[in-house]
Amino acid sequence: MNHLKHISKAMSDINDSYIQEAEEFYSGNSKLFGRKGKAAAAIFLGACLLAGGIGVALYSAGGHPLGSWFGGEIPSLDTFTIKAYAHGTDKELTAAGAVMDTGSVTDQGEQKGHPLFFYLAGKQIKSVRFSCEKQLLSFRDWTESREEYGLVRNFTIPYGEREEDYDYLTIGWEPEGILEALKDGTTIAALPEELREDRIVMEITFADGKTAVKMIQISLLDDGSFFAIFDDYSIQEGDAFVRRADGASIEEQARQALRQKQKEEEAKQQKEPAVLLDPAAEEAARAYYAETVLEVVSMEVTSSGEEMVVFSVCVTKEGILQDPNRSITVERRDGGWEVTAEGY
Amino acid sequence: MEDGQILELFYARSEQAIAELDKKYGRVCHKIANQILNNAQDAEECVNDAYLGAWNAIPPQRPDYLPGYLYRIVRNLSIAKYHSNTAAKRNSSYDVALEELADCILGGASVEEEIAEKELTKLLNQFLGTLNKEGRILFVRRYWYADSIGELAKRFRSSNNVISVRLFRLRRELKKFLQKEGYLI
Structure with missing residues (x-):
């Protein structure tokens, strides 16, 4: 407690100029401390x-x-x-x-x-x-x-x-x-x-x-x-x-x-014509798996464009369902579709 | 009324001096006392005692800066009352501010436990002189006026968090300063 008194008293006796300065100050600048x-x-x-x-x-x-x-006598x-x-x-x-x-x-x-x-x-x-x-x-x-x-x-x-x-x-x-x-x-x-x-x-x-x-x-x-x-x-x-x-x-x-912003995004998406999926793209993907030990259970388009389609593929291996789904990318090449990437 | 006129009333031994003092500075006096004591009745008592103290001291004294002179009396009386109160009654903004400062100053071992208060005051004045204006004002508002973080945030137009961080840095700077000056090791 003596220490506290000591500090308190020492602080009490700081220069008048600092007390005056602090008394009269009211910030006119909202960015005093560069706040974010x-x-x-x-x-x-x-x-x-x-x-x-x-x-x-x-x-x-x-x-x-x-x-x-809300109680007592309100004047x-x-x-x-x-x-x-x-x-x-x-x-x-x-x-x-x-x-x-x-x-x-x-x-x-x-x-x-x-x-x-x-x-x-x-x-x-x-x-x-x-x-x-x-x-x-x-x-x-x-x-x-x-x-x-x-x-x-x-x-x-x-x-x-x-x-x-x-x-x-x-x-x-x-x-x-x-x-x-x-x-x-x-x-x-x-x-x-x-x-x-x-x-x-x-x-x-x-x-x-x-x-x-x-x-x-x-x-x-x-x-x-x-x-x-x-x-x-x-x-x-x-x-x-x-x-x-x-x-x-x-x-x-x-x-x-x-x-x-969300409305604009939705409107933008609605305005963009859906690209019709070329069945040949899916066929190319299925053909790829047909050459492997993986058997396709289902395929979902995750991204599609005129030149490239990406599928999420649920497969089994030796009868066991593989998790997670695999991903396969097919790209249009020379008038047909060619697998350019496959994996997780 | 100008401070000079109030002092003239003191010198003329006119009781109007106290009324004018209260009218002009009463609000801040009560705030200072209440920040320390957290008790309106005790604060009122200290402010009245401070007015009496000023009445007894002026003349012969003629303070250059009347509000600072008065606030210092209020603060000293309030602190004296604060220390005489039971620990259970202490839950003021001043408690928190004082503990913050004590943690900083007493955080290291004092080389000279019995160092005079005047020496520490001198160091505090030197330290304040090293700060920029905003830092200095923030430090004095917190540790002299015992303003709460919320009040400081309002005064400095900043957030509570920014004020807390800024105060933390100031205390850290003070600690470094006291170490450099040989007060702390």
């Missing part, structure tokens, strides 16, 4: 590089003790106060708005940092549906227990009873449309106003079935920084973007891609 990712993760990471940060927190107002998950919705913070800097985002100092874009369409990258924290959240009006969103679950999303506009995330994990669920806002327009030669100041504005609507469902709607309104400023307002919201009839269907998760996209 799954394709799905790579898609998301690409998206993350375009993301920025706001942290959104839900707190119980007035410090009322909250009931246990009514109006007992919740919602707060928002810039992720990484913990700068509070309010209805008055704040300039996000975590990232910006340039006139050349380059993105620096992460203008909007946020998470929700709070009490008794069952699920949150995110809808982005114009740009794209991504979602990463650092607890690796939920499906993730990359560059989609709508998705629903189950939150659940582990409130301590909520801030591990990060949502990135991806201003793809803005960047594309800037890369096409437009300057920030010349961008159409509608492209410089975006909204993220969050439909929050609590464990008791009650709901709340919040919105982050994002505006691109002339200097390339972003101004974000976080406030209550009431979904309007004209908010078609909220009614769009959820996008596919990265995992689902991968599954869809796999299914599509």
Whole structure:
């Protein structure tokens, strides 16, 4: 135990500069350790590089003790106060708005940092549906227990009873449309106003079935920084973007891609005309065995083409069935079929 | 409120200083204490004691880096409480982090068992100076702040596995460093 105390104390007294450096650090680079990712993760990471940060927190107002998950006394919705913070800097985002100092874009369409990258924290959240009006969103679950999303506009995330994990669920806002327009030669100041504005609507469902709607309104400023307002919201009839269907998760996209590939393979195989087997090919193979001690029981084509056929042949030797099957290859030579390979 | 203004409140003996300190740094203080103690009540006690410690020490002290100063008090108080608690109560993130470090540092026989803590601190500072920024931050977050692997994965935007492997390599580098410096044989 003395050793542990010794190490613990020694570690306690390291330089302030290291403590400060570690305190203020929050990675802006998703490839810090050169990790080898799954394709799905790579898609998301690409998206993350375009993301920025706001942290959104839900707190119980007035410090009322909250009931246990799905049990105890669950407070009514109006007992919740919602707060928002810039992720990484913990700068509070309010209805008055704040300039996000975590990232910006340039006139050349380059993105620096992460203008909007946020998470929700709070009490008794069952699920949150995110809808982005114009740009794209991504979602990463650092607890690796939920499906993730990359560059989609709508998705629903189950939150659940582990409130301590909520801030591990990060949502990135991806201003793809803005960047594309800037890369096409437009300057920030010349961008159409509608492209410089975006909204993220969050439909929050609590464990008791009650709901709340919040919105982050994002505006691109002339200097390339972003101004974000976080406030209550009431979904309007004209908010078609909220009614769009959820996008596919990265995992689902991968599954869809796999299914599509399989379908294409099947279609390709169906389109390829079956090569009619020349009976002479089988005759040549049988003739070969007729010259040996092996007696053919059955033959199956394993591969066939106009110039070559391969059979799997079940044979007996002195009445004893041979296992495994033998393989024989016949090739078209001088208008007939000739055995070119035989064996296992 | 800026740190300088908070310090002015301390110097003016205004109790608002504690309120501002808690408002600005309370969250991290509680996290540090809780990571070590794994007990909200004990953590709360340590944080309050740390505020009192800061109140008694400032003035005359005027820390250059106020949060580091405060966090260090919280950490030291929490560790003291941690060691005074029964073994059965120890199941915090700090336990795991400390054991990892102990395995590394005590993995070889210590040439000088009674080597001063200051000497080990000096070596740790030197070692940290040899690391790149990310490695250094990862090491400090794990073994000073006692962050869990999951928290580090989030902070570094990496997977738990990558973080674990990276920490393993850092400990191995530390061991080599301590061997090279004659602390371990």
